[in-house]
Amino acid sequence: MSPLWMALLIAAVGSYLLKLAGVSLPESILNHPKVQRVAELLPIAMLSALVAVELFDGGGRYRVDWRTLAGVAAGVIALLLRRGFLAVFVVAISVTALLRLIT
Amino acid sequence: MEEPLPQRGPILKAAIGIGLYAMAFGASFGAIAVGSGLTVAQTMVLSLVMFTGASQFAFVGVAAAGGSPFAAVSASLLLGVRNAFYGVPLSQILHPRGVAKLWTAHFVIDETTAMAVGQATPRAQRYAFWATGLILFSLWQLGSLSGALIGRAVNPNDVGLDAAAPAVFLALLWPFLGRREARWVALGSAVVALALVPVAPPGIPVVAAAGVALVGGLRPSRQG
Numbered sequence: 067m068s069p070l071w072m073a074l075l076i077a078a079v080g081s082y083l084l085k086l087a088g089v090s091l092p093e094s095i096l097n098h099p100k101v102q103r104v105a106e107l108l109p110i111a112m113l114s115a116l117v118a119v120e121l122f123d124g125g126g127r128y129r130v131d132w133r134t135l136a137g138v139a140a141g142v143i144a145l146l147l148r149r150g151f152l153a154v155f156v157v158a159i160s161v162t163a164l165l166r167l168i169t
Numbered sequence: 170m171e172e173p174l175p176q177r178g179p180i181l182k183a184a185i186g187i188g189l190y191a192m193a194f195g196a197s198f199g200a201i202a203v204g205s206g207l208t209v210a211q212t213m214v215l216s217l218v219m220f221t222g223a224s225q226f227a228f229v230g231v232a233a234a235g236g237s238p239f240a241a242v243s244a245s246l247l248l249g250v251r252n253a254f255y256g257v258p259l260s261q262i263l264h265p266r267g268v269a270k271l272w273t274a275h276f277v278i279d280e281t282t283a284m285a286v287g288q289a290t291p292r293a294q295r296y297a298f299w300a301t302g303l304i305l306f307s308l309w310q311l312g313s314l315s316g317a318l319i320g321r322a323v324n325p326n327d328v329g330l331d332a333a334a335p336a337v338f339l340a341l342l343w344p345f346l347g348r349r350e351a352r353w354v355a356l357g358s359a360v361v362a363l364a365l366v367p368v369a370p371p372g373i374p375v376v377a378a379a380g381v382a383l384v385g386g387l388r389p390s391r392q393g
Contacts, residue, residue: 069238070207070211070232070238071211072238073228073232073238073239073241073242074207074211074214074215074228074232075214075218076238076242077215077219077224077228077241077242077245077246078214078215078218078219079218080242080245080246080249081218081219081220081221081224081245081246081249081252082218082219082220082274082275084246084249084250084252084253085221085249085252085253085255085256085274085275085277085278086270086271086274087253087256088252088253088254088255088256088257088259088260088274088277089256089259089260089263089265089270089273089274089277090256090270090274091253091256093257093260096253096254096256096257097257100386100387102254103385103386103387104382104383104385104386104387105250105251105253105254105386106251106386107350107351107354107381107382107385107386108247108248108250108251108379108382109223109248109251109341109345110342110345110351110354110355110358110382111354111355111357111358111378111379111381111382111385112223112227112244112247112248112358112375112378112379112382113223113248113338113339113341113342113345113355114342114354114355114356114358114359114362114378115358115359115361115362115374115375115377115378116226116227116230116244116334116335116338116375117335117338117339117342117359118358118359118362118363119230119234119362119363119366119374119375120230120234120334120335120338121335122363122366123234123363123366123371123374125234125235125371126366126367126371127366127367128363128366128367131331133329133332134329134331134332134335137329137332137336138332138335138336138339141332141336141339141340142339145339145340145343150190151190151193151194151337151340151341152190152193152194154336154337154339154340155193155197155333155336155337155340157336158329158332158333158335158336159328159329159330159332159333159336160329161329161332162329162331162332163327163328163329164329166326166327166329
């Protein structure tokens with residue numbers, strides 16, 4: 067089995083076990099205020115780090131493809147206009163694809 | 170015979186709406202996953218077994234950037250921690266017992282939790298959980314598969330798919346940013362991750378950003 071398959075299965079089963087833990091663990095553990103606060107902030111931290119890395123990490127060095135950046139910036143405008151996920155997605159990839167086509 | 174549930178229509182309508190949205194989301198996941206180098210089978214195992222969108226995107230994002238398997242696993246599990254916390258309200262609503270916990274747990278995600286806790290009566294809550302869970306699961310698979318097959322046919326960069334992952338993460342992050350504390354955590358995490366890019370192995374900058382959530386959550390709150 068390749069390392070990618072192995073990691074994929076561990077991550078997939080692990081994600082399921084986290085859900086199972088939630089419906090199985092005694093409530094007192096998960097209801098602790100500090101634990102809950104960390105849990106609320108975790109997705110925010112991870113998502114923000116993912117955005118930053120996707121945009122500026124060129125494999126261990128800083129690199130920006132301005133066409134990708136422009137596409138995501140257009141996505142931000144869609145978000146500011148309170149568009150849904152789908153519109154943001156379509157706007158971001160269309161702008162990037164278009165810029166790549168003409169430059 | 171039990172009386173028909175009065176809120177059945179509106180709940181079902183909302184669940185189908187969420188499902189269609191998930192199908193589009195799933196299609197983008199499939200296309201990005203295959204574009205990042207995963208096979209169609211690997212993409213589908215993620216959708217079928219992991220079945221929690223943000224973690225799936227994170228796994229693909231970190232693995233595609235050349236991150237170690239350890240970093241990809243950590244990033245997806247750290248994002249999946251929130252699902253464990255959804256178990257608290259959902260256990261009180263669904264009261265799963267024994268082996269029923271095994272299949273109930275699989276459907277514990279953002280959308281099913283939001284739909285279930287949003288209903289007024291216990292019966293409507295249970296119905297909302299299962300209707301949303303089953304519809305969303307089916308359409309998520311359909312979307313992932315179509316996206317994966319489309320992704321195999323086109324060059325992902327030509328169609329701008331490299332902008333899709335950051336745009337999707339940003340769209341997922343967006344609703345949280347109304348709170349001041351969340352904005353600080355988001356900013357801090359981005360700074361930590363970027364600072365580590367030149368020095369840490371691929372994937373680790375994202376995992377390390379979890380430390381910001383830990384510091385933010387454990388620091389003494391001003392209200393006491």
